[in-house]
Amino acid sequence: MAHSRAQAERSADLEAAVRHGYAEAARLGLRFTPQFIASDQFGVTFLDVHDPDGNQVCTGAGKGVGMQCEASALFEALEHFQLATATRYETDSLQLFPAPDMVQQDALALEHHLHRLARDCADSQLACVRFGEIHGDAEMWYPAVFANPVFSERPAAGDTQDKYWAYVKYASTTGSASGMELDDALLHGLLECIERDAISLALLSLATDQAPTDQSSPGVSIAIVDPRSLPEDLATLRRQIAELDGTDPLLLRITTDLGVPTYFALSGGHDRVGKFGGGSSLSSHYAAERALSELLQILYITEWKDLQPSRIERGEIFAPWPVLDRIYHLDLPFEKLPTVPLDAEHLDHDVAVGSSWEQLMQLTRILHGAGLTAYHREWTGSLQGIAVTTVVVPGLERFMCPVMLGALAMPMARGVGLLESVHV
Incomplete structure (x- = not known):
């Protein structure tokens, strides 16, 4: 079940974590205004957080099954609160x-x-x-x-x-995460860094119409996941997205030289600006679930907050830059990609992938093999019993972050390496 897969990347009991999170919020005088969008399978939760004077200080959004959905929003809100007060x-x-x-x-x-x-x-x-x-x-x-x-x-x-x-x-919050245990936060932050690297490289490759098959540094291969290969829970999530968006989503499998399962879900319609989600995990199933559920969350946010028009207007800045323009609008040659079944390599290990510490050790070994080192900073703040950290892996690509927010940005080391490898 999805709950078990999410729990495999957490050390603390889910109910205990939620109780502690709300207790910390109450101790600090924070007040939450929640909005739940429930589902029999996957739900989405939004939280507006106000201080004792009634000022909105941050927000949180979460997705998942049952209490996982609420916990995700709660801990994201507390993470944002700690990051917002770090300057003090x-x-x-x-x-x-x-x-x-x-x-x-x-x-x-x-x-x-x-x-x-x-x-x-x-x-x-x-x-x-x-x-x-x-x-x-x-x-x-x-x-x-x-x-x-x-x-x-x-x-x-x-x-x-x-x-x-x-x-x-x-500047980006990529790699920032929270958890009851430091290793939990580090694992989620590190996986987000790996996810943004893979998606950035994939988008750059597609935008230049060059999808190298050589997995040498930092080669990337991309394929569309055959929806008929999805297990029932992911097929249900895909149908939920289609009902909300009015079109069947695309799910891409991305493989880089790091070899960590990464998936990218995006709207199947013509207007794709901002309509995407990503996920990386040592479990292929959970990585695909995270990508699809993040797309679902984004679709609900877009509908609820009415964000899309401003994002489209912001995209006009890319007109003189065709590669960045194609990436921002997700106007990419997906039809040229091969179709593959969902990667089953890790599906038998969805729950038994090891503790957060063991997963971190596996990921840091992978990074070291690619000549990369992961660093972290645990932020000081007023929260007690909750770790808030930012992971940085110098060299991992993440230029998609400013570009997808409508800012002109250049690729970093691995993006430049990819372009050089295909002689663009």
């Missing part, structure tokens, strides 16, 4: 670096956007926070604004953000 708690832990000095760190050798920043804005000063290697001893100083976008709203003292403002679009 992290002041003493920040260190200022001149941009050229910052990028001299070996750990940042593959962070192309930071090297471009240092070249173009050499007189900039960046407030950085210390990140430690997951299950290792290495450390790095990473710009606070790129690890937590809240620092773009409230820059740290001495940070000359006005000088490198053009690069702040690369």
